[in-house]
Amino acid sequence: MSTVTSLYDEQSAASVSRTRRARPGKRHSPEPRRSPYLFVAPAVVLFVAVFLVPLGYTVYLSTQKTQVMGLGLGANARKQVSAGFSNYTTVLHDGEFWQSVLRALLYGCILIPVMLGLAVLFALILDAQRVRFQRFGRIAIFLPYAVPTLIGSIIWGMMYLPAFSPINSTLNELFGISGINFFGQHIVFLSVANIGVWGGTGFNMMVLYTALRSLPQEAYEAARLDGANERQISLRIKLPMIRPAVIMTAIFSTIATLQVFNEPYAMHQISYGGVSSTWTPLMTIYRDTYTANDVYLGSAESIVIALLMFVLSVAVLRLTNRQIFGGEAKS
Amino acid sequence: MKFPRPAKGAVCALAATALVAGCSSSGSTNTGSSSNSNSKVTLTFWSWVPNMDKVVAVWNQSHPDIQIKFTEAAGGDAELAKLLTAGKAGDMPDIAQIEYQSLPTMVTNNYLADISSYDSNLKSDFPSGLWNQVTLGQSQLYGVPQDAAPLAFFYRTDVFKKYNLAVPTTWAQYASEAVQLHKDDPSIYMGDTVTTDAGLFSGLSQQAGAQWWSTSGTSWSVGINSTASQKVASYWGNLVQEGALDSQTAWTASWDKSFSSGEYASWISAVWAPGDLASQAANTSGDWAMAELPQWAAGDDVDGAWGGSATSVTSDSKHAQQAAEFIAWLNQSSQGTDLLVKDGSIYPASLSAESSSSLPASSFMNQSDFYTLAKQFSASTAAATWGPDVNVAYSDFGDDFASTVKTEAGYLSALDKLQNSVIADMKSANFTISGS
Numbered sequence: 001m002s003t004v005t006s007l008y009d010e011q012s013a014a015s016v017s018r019t020r021r022a023r024p025g026k027r028h029s030p031e032p033r034r035s036p037y038l039f040v041a042p043a044v045v046l047f048v049a050v051f052l053v054p055l056g057y058t059v060y061l062s063t064q065k066t067q068v069m070g071l072g073l074g075a076n077a078r079k080q081v082s083a084g085f086s087n088y089t090t091v092l093h094d095g096e097f098w099q100s101v102l103r104a105l106l107y108g109c110i111l112i113p114v115m116l117g118l119a120v121l122f123a124l125i126l127d128a129q130r131v132r133f134q135r136f137g138r139i140a141i142f143l144p145y146a147v148p149t150l151i152g153s154i155i156w157g158m159m160y161l162p163a164f165s166p167i168n169s170t171l172n173e174l175f176g177i178s179g180i181n182f183f184g185q186h187i188v189f190l191s192v193a194n195i196g197v198w199g200g201t202g203f204n205m206m207v208l209y210t211a212l213r214s215l216p217q218e219a220y221e222a223a224r225l226d227g228a229n230e231r232q233i234s235l236r237i238k239l240p241m242i243r244p245a246v247i248m249t250a251i252f253s254t255i256a257t258l259q260v261f262n263e264p265y266a267m268h269q270i271s272y273g274g275v276s277s278t279w280t281p282l283m284t285i286y287r288d289t290y291t292a293n294d295v296y297l298g299s300a301e302s303i304v305i306a307l308l309m310f311v312l313s314v315a316v317l318r319l320t321n322r323q324i325f326g327g328e329a330k331s
Numbered sequence: 332m333k334f335p336r337p338a339k340g341a342v343c344a345l346a347a348t349a350l351v352a353g354c355s356s357s358g359s360t361n362t363g364s365s366s367n368s369n370s371k372v373t374l375t376f377w378s379w380v381p382n383m384d385k386v387v388a389v390w391n392q393s394h395p396d397i398q399i400k401f402t403e404a405a406g407g408d409a410e411l412a413k414l415l416t417a418g419k420a421g422d423m424p425d426i427a428q429i430e431y432q433s434l435p436t437m438v439t440n441n442y443l444a445d446i447s448s449y450d451s452n453l454k455s456d457f458p459s460g461l462w463n464q465v466t467l468g469q470s471q472l473y474g475v476p477q478d479a480a481p482l483a484f485f486y487r488t489d490v491f492k493k494y495n496l497a498v499p500t501t502w503a504q505y506a507s508e509a510v511q512l513h514k515d516d517p518s519i520y521m522g523d524t525v526t527t528d529a530g531l532f533s534g535l536s537q538q539a540g541a542q543w544w545s546t547s548g549t550s551w552s553v554g555i556n557s558t559a560s561q562k563v564a565s566y567w568g569n570l571v572q573e574g575a576l577d578s579q580t581a582w583t584a585s586w587d588k589s590f591s592s593g594e595y596a597s598w599i600s601a602v603w604a605p606g607d608l609a610s611q612a613a614n615t616s617g618d619w620a621m622a623e624l625p626q627w628a629a630g631d632d633v634d635g636a637w638g639g640s641a642t643s644v645t646s647d648s649k650h651a652q653q654a655a656e657f658i659a660w661l662n663q664s665s666q667g668t669d670l671l672v673k674d675g676s677i678y679p680a681s682l683s684a685e686s687s688s689s690l691p692a693s694s695f696m697n698q699s700d701f702y703t704l705a706k707q708f709s710a711s712t713a714a715a716t717w718g719p720d721v722n723v724a725y726s727d728f729g730d731d732f733a734s735t736v737k738t739e740a741g742y743l744s745a746l747d748k749l750q751n752s753v754i755a756d757m758k759s760a761n762f763t764i765s766g767s
């Protein structure tokens with residue numbers, strides 16, 4: 001039986017492809033294959049111009065270094081020479097650089113679960129039936145995302161400063177707790193992650209909420225007929241169905257974690273040591289490239305971070321994929 | 332002139348974003364292709380001096396053939412980073428304001444034009460110490476000094492009177508008064524620790540006799556952890572350890588508040604301080620006076636500097652001669668310096684401007700002999716040689732002193748760490764370093 005069906009399928013497929021192939025033959029153009037290339041050309045040109053060329057240039061710069069002659073004060077006292085892989089050796093042996101990577105990862109470990117957890121929670125609440133102030137809630141949660149991170153970070157920084165902190169004075173009035181140092185060795189991670197959560201939750205909530213709105217309503221109806229309440233629908237129906245969106249936000253957040261710059265950079269200016277100038281990998285790159293004027297070392301660091309980011313994204317993708325399949329097998 | 336106000340968190344962070352957002356913003360350089368000195372040229376100019384646009388407007392009116400297009404830059408450190416980046420792109424402005432300590436960094440990158448053939452005749456009108464800063468002891472000239480920034484002791488006359496404090500003439504006296512004052516009133520400090528700004532600390536080391544950099548032949552020496560610097564670090568480390576001084580970060584809103592609320596009775600700063608105090612603690616107008624920086628040995632008259640800057644022509648300029656003409660007008664002619672003093676509230680480096688009667692009395696300070704004193708401090712400033720990587724040193728200074736424990740031992744170890752990282756940075760660029 002099955003062989004017959006498959007034979008039949010093959011035959012019909014073959015006939016379809018025959019007819020398809022026959023048609024353009026009637027108006028045979030001399031260069032039939034030009035148009036596909038024309039269609040992809042803009043994308044390829046852009047990809048090469050804004051991605052491959054800069055990447056190649058960065059790789060080139062990362063193999064160069066500055067060499068100074070004598071005091072370095074004459075007109076030709078400084079030149080660019082080939083450095084081989086010495087910049088990479090420097091990066092790989094730079095304890096401070098790897099500490100900045102670890103700090104960024106630790107920051108991500110705090111940020112991602114909290115931010116995505118809240119985003120999922122808010123999205124589900126807003127999507128649930130009979131919620132008041134839905135429109136207002138959506139905008140209110142989304143609004144911090146519209147504030148440039150740098151501005152947000154400066155405002156939060158003000159709130160962390162001991163002499164101004166409304167958080168400290170409130171805690172002091174209510175509970176008699178005083179003098180929390182928001183830039184302390186460990187608390188500083190929470191302080192910085194808090195800004196990330198504040199600014200990022202709204203965006204992720206929007207992505208998830210949009211995914212929720214596009215789900216078919218029939219599934220909910222069916223669930224309701226089976227006696228499921230709103231909470232069960234949220235957890236058992238909606239959440240599994242928006243899993244791809246959750247994964248996407250997780251990957252974006254992971255990439256953003258290693259790239260975190262604005263929040264800690266704004267904190268750096270005021271924290272008196274809580275956030276050093278090399279607190280995150282991008283801050284290290286910024287410091288080496290611009291402050292220390294070593295674009296070659298900065299390039300090597302950028303390449304290393306790009307590779308790390310790639311590995312991390314693939315890891316997150318694989319991990320979450322397995323989870324999906326695991327989840328499907330169970331149900 | 333160092334205007335550390337822009338170094339404050341907010342502004343500086345904004346400036347940095349502007350920097351990240353694009354070095355292309357400086358793309359207005361020299362669109363005119365002709366370098367013929369008779370045709371009309373437009374020169375671009377970066378500076379952070381307040382109201383510099385007004386000064387430039389006066390020049391533009393009387394010089395139709397050399398038009399200056401002014402762009403307000405962030406403070407010294409931020410502008411240096413931006414210049415270094417623009418320099419790589421061959422996109423620097425024609426003229427730039429550069430702090431003295433940053434000149435060697437610019438020069439070793441070959442980013443400054445030698446204007447000795449245009450402006451060397453101005454030499455006699457500037458203190459030799461400052462002139463040495465713009466020549467780096469060579470025959471070339473890399474800029475014309477604009478302002479001098481000798482350190483001074485600024486104090487609240489009302490607070491000093493209330494607690495019966497005498498103006499300290501020695502550091503020993505300063506220390507004992509700081510301890511006493513905080514004991515008498517725990518809500519008041521003599522001031523903050525001087526270790527949150529590298530420029531101030533290096534100025535104090537300069538007073539103590541340290542040479543953070545020096546050259547001999549073709550090799551550099553780094554003396555950041557020299558005995559003189561260690562003396563300074565121990566002194567302040569001790570005071571902070573005792574709790575006699577406040578240890579918060581300078582140039583934050585919270586630090587401003589300590590001045591306006593009267594929490595700080597004094598400030599070790601430079602002669603540009605009144606301008607800053609007027610904005611961060613406007614309510615204390617008339618309460619401040621200036622005195623000589625306390626001395627290590629009674630009867631001495633040695634000072635250090637905190638910032639101060641020159642105006643330079645960059646190597647990207649195609650019109651060095653016209654640029655040099657503008658710079659000479661700005662920093663040496665009486666019209667230029669008068670405007671700088673009046674609108675930019677700087678303390679001029681030019682000797683003729685220094686003794687000009689047109690210097691306005693500072694309305695903020697209760698100090699009629701302000702300029703007489705400033706001139707005296709300027710003359711007693713110890714000579715300084717800056718290294719080719721002050722940018723690295725100042726950035727690392729912040730990290731090293733901030734992350735260390737606030738004790739004498741902590742400050743000393745931060746100083747050692749700084750010495751090592753500066754030497755490592757210089758070695759990686761193949762500088763020859765002696766004695767290490």
